[in-house]
Amino acid sequence: xTETIKGVIFDLDGVLVDTACLHYKAWxxxxxxxxxxxxxxxxxxxxxxxxxxxxxxxxxxxxxxFSETEKxxxxxxxxxxxxxxxxQLNENDVLGGVVKLIEELKYKGIRISLGSASKNARLILExxxxxxxxxxIVDGNMVVKAKPAPDVFxxxxxxxxxxxxxxxxxxxxxxxxxxxxTAGMKVVGVGEQALLHQATAVVPDLIGFNIEDYIK
Numbered sequence: 507x508t509e510t511i512k513g514v515i516f517d518l519d520g521v522l523v524d525t526a527c528l529h530y531k532a533w534x535x536x537x538x539x540x541x542x543x544x545x546x547x548x549x550x551x552x553x554x555x556x557x558x559x560x561x562x563x564x565x566x567x568x569x570x571x572f573s574e575t576e577k578x579x580x581x582x583x584x585x586x587x588x589x590x591x592x593x594q595l596n597e598n599d600v601l602g603g604v605v606k607l608i609e610e611l612k613y614k615g616i617r618i619s620l621g622s623a624s625k626n627a628r629l630i631l632e633x634x635x636x637x638x639x640x641x642x643i644v645d646g647n648m649v650v651k652a653k654p655a656p657d658v659f660x661x662x663x664x665x666x667x668x669x670x671x672x673x674x675x676x677x678x679x680x681x682x683x684x685x686x687x688t689a690g691m692k693v694v695g696v697g698e699q700a701l702l703h704q705a706t707a708v709v710p711d712l713i714g715f716n717i718e719d720y721i722k
Contacts, residue, residue, distance in 0.1 A: 511674045511692070511721045513666040514611055515644075515659055518622035520553060520678035521696050521712075522604050523595065523634055525624075532588035533564060536580060542568050553679035556623050556652035557581060585626075592626060597635040603712030608639045610717055617641050619662035621675065623652045642666060653681040656689035663689070674720055676712070677705070692720070 519525045530549040537544035542564060552560040561581055565572055572580070611618055619642040620627055627645035631637035642665040649657040663673045670690035677683050678696045683705045686693035694709060695702025702708045709715060 510672070511616070512672045513617040513619065513663065513668045513674070515619045515621040515662045515666075515673055515675045515686075515691070517675070517677045517679070517682050518620060518624055518627050518630060521676050522601060522636060523599055523630055524601055525592065525595075525630065526550075526553065528588055528591040531591060532584050533560070535587055536584045537564055540565075540568055553681070555679075555681060556646060557585070557625065559652060589626065589629075592630060592633070595630060595633040600634050600636065601712065603715055604636075607712050607715050607717060608636070612639065614717070614721065616717075616721065617666045617668070619666055620644060621658045621662045622646065623658065653679070654684040654688065656685045659686050659689040659691055663691070678702070680704075694720075 516522055519529070526549065529552065530546055533549060533552070534544050544564060552563065555563070558581065561577060561584070565577070608618065618640050620631070620640050621644050623646045624630065625646040628637065628643060631640065631643070642662060644658050644662045644665065646652070649661055651657045659673070659675060660670065663670050666673070673691045675682070675686035675691050675693040676696055677686060677693055680701055683693050683695055683702055687704065692706040694707050695705030696709060696711060699708045
């Protein structure tokens with residue numbers, strides 16, 4: 507990589523903490539009530555997508571129209587169910603290799619931001635003991651356009667006082683990878699090569715991740 511990386515922006519769900527299963531349970535409960543088929547494979551398509559857009563994707567399979575009032579209530583109900591599950595999270599739910607990598611970044615003076623579509627990001631970071639590591643947190647409460655729009659990452663770079671080319675993003679979703687590339691940032695995909703092949707590099711997880719290859 508030609509330019510020195512001075513800042514790292516992490517996605518939350520699936521990169522730092524595996525909350526995808528919690529989202530699935532909450533969306534599944536809602537879909538079942540509405541008699542809408544919804545599988546774990548369907549849930550994969552919602553990675554990196556905003557809550558409102560995720561709802562629209564699910565409701566498109568219902569064969570009926572929903573008013574904005576109905577949609578608002580469905581989002582409230584889903585989020586309440588999700589938060590009940592989230593509140594059970596603790597430090598043991600942090601994914602492997604995450605704390606070691608973050609501590610190494612802090613030791614090397616690399617600035618860290620979160621770049622997540624989640625509106626519950628701060629709560630999740632607090633419950634899992636990660637909150638104090640972050641210089642800035644950019645979440646779904648701060649940006650209007652969700653991924654694949656680059657806004658969440660561009661805002662993170664701006665807060666860090668860095669140019670996009672000085673930032674490295676960690677993402678597990680195709681929409682997130684696209685957002686980072688559109689922002690002009692290098693991105694490490696965390697997950698399956700077939701899904702994240704557009705990323706600068708792809709790793710199965712962050713266990714044993716060597717940051718030295720990216721900050722030289």
